[in-house]
Amino acid sequence: MRIGLLTEGGYPYVSGDAGLWCERLVRGLEQHEFDIYALSRSRRQEEDGWVPLPPHVDRVRTAPLWTSEDDGVAYGRRARRRFTECYGALVGAICAGTGADAASEGAAADLPDRFGSALYGLAELAREQGGLVGALRSDAAVHALERACHAPGALRTAHEARLPDLLTVTAHLERALRPLSLDWYGDDGLGAADLCHAAAGGSAALPGLLARHFSDVPLLVTEYGVPLRSHYLALGPGAAAPAVRALLGAFQARLAAEVYRRAEILTPGNAHARRWQERCGADRARIRTVHPGMDAARFAEVGEAPDRADPDTLIWVGRIEPAKDLISLLHAFAEVRKEESKARLRIVGAPSGPEGAAYLGHCRALAAQLFPDEAEGAHAVGDNPVSFEEIGGPEAPTLPDAYAAGAVVVLSSVVEGFPIGLIEAMFCGRATVSTDVGAVVEVIGGTGLVVPPRNPRALAEACVALLRDPERRERLGAAARARALELFTVEQNISAFHGIYLEIVSHCPVRRVVLDEAGAPLPFATPAESHVPGRWTGPTARVLPRTVPGWATASPVRATPLAAAEGA
Known part of the structure; x- marks a missing residue:
């Protein structure tokens, strides 16, 4: 099967959104052929280059969204x-x-x-x-x-x-509609694909819409975030005038609705994204939730080893930014210290940009204010009940080491999409206390404690309950690890998409002649359903090339022996 993988600001570039997920998907489905169609977001991203690509990636075509010169076309x-x-x-x-x-x-x-x-x-x-x-x-x-x-x-x-x-x-x-001008949609491009898989909605899915329009190529859209929600958050009241926000929001909503209406299948990464899709008009019958796949092996040593963590330590791990609400966490920890005098809080993470750096400074100042008698040595574990650290330091050389250091992992966010850090803690077999935001409840599924956001007292009570009950911590941690291994591994993600690929192609067989290396027709190279008269193939069983009204007939597509074996 030939897959046209559509990305925006991600794979195959070294840095970018969803790059790691796409890398694992492509390498995990080596029985298929992949063509990558990537929209880049910045000059720096293009200068940084690509990740090494596996041999079953036949070609990569890229186009910038961050710049575009006038094409010089003069219309009559x-x-x-x-x-x-x-x-x-x-x-x-x-x-x-x-x-x-x-x-x-x-x-x-x-x-x-x-x-x-x-x-x-x-x-x-x-x-x-x-x-x-x-x-x-x-x-x-x-x-x-x-x-x-x-x-x-x-x-x-x-x-x-x-x-x-x-x-x-x-x-x-003009920027959003640049994919309309690309030369990707002919028989030497997306028109030759069996399936287009967009790694996000919005601009990334636009080439898939055009391939479907011009060549009837079925479209699969995966959204691990919600582009429409991200747009609304990014274009806030301070970013643009009311009329600009309203018009651009309306455009993004119309584009999202068109993507959801035309896609054969939508695969949101969680129920939160699924609800957004349904509210934008997506048909529930065409939605399949596929959780992101994560590498569980790197956390296996911690998850399978006997629990040697400090029983009095709470751990927070993540990017330091206002949305993580460390202010509430610090106030909650002050309440925890009143009940458990030996309790410690380790905040492990780096600030996210200038805003995150300023927020980190504010958090440090608050910690010193809340614990004035212990403010000396506020950066070292043991001198102060609150420490601020980064991965790679002496106390947390690796990410698994950070999770292993504490008895309870805490998530205090007020805004959260899919909580990756929470799943990492589950892989490590840690009991968790989390705020009820985003997909947290869906991820936890009863294997951890969940409290309302911006509620330090509730957060403190849940933390104290687990600090005082080691048997409960052990039971919840074991259940969390089992749940994570069942639902959130790379293997389950790849298996799910392999099944979805086959499901889509079985209902949308490719109408073209496939030739072998010698130029002869290749037997069994197209799905068997395409040879059966019916609503897909019309009254005749003859396999015809896919054609586009008003355009030349599609040229034959040559297949490799691998494609022949997979087609058979």
């Missing part, structure tokens, strides 16, 4: 009129209000079709004319957006958009 009169119509329909669907803002219920219900038709119309124009960069930056694009903002039934906030707002939104749309 008809092409300009066509662009104005398609782009006007697109921004019209973005600006159109819903509920009280909508002109009519029928118009609101028609928005997904209007947005999708306009999107694919622009893609077809780019394919015929050679690119959209100049057109998307043109005055015509700004004027079309302005008309849409002032059209009857438009969002109330859109009516307030001024020229700087229109220019900002136009620039954002």
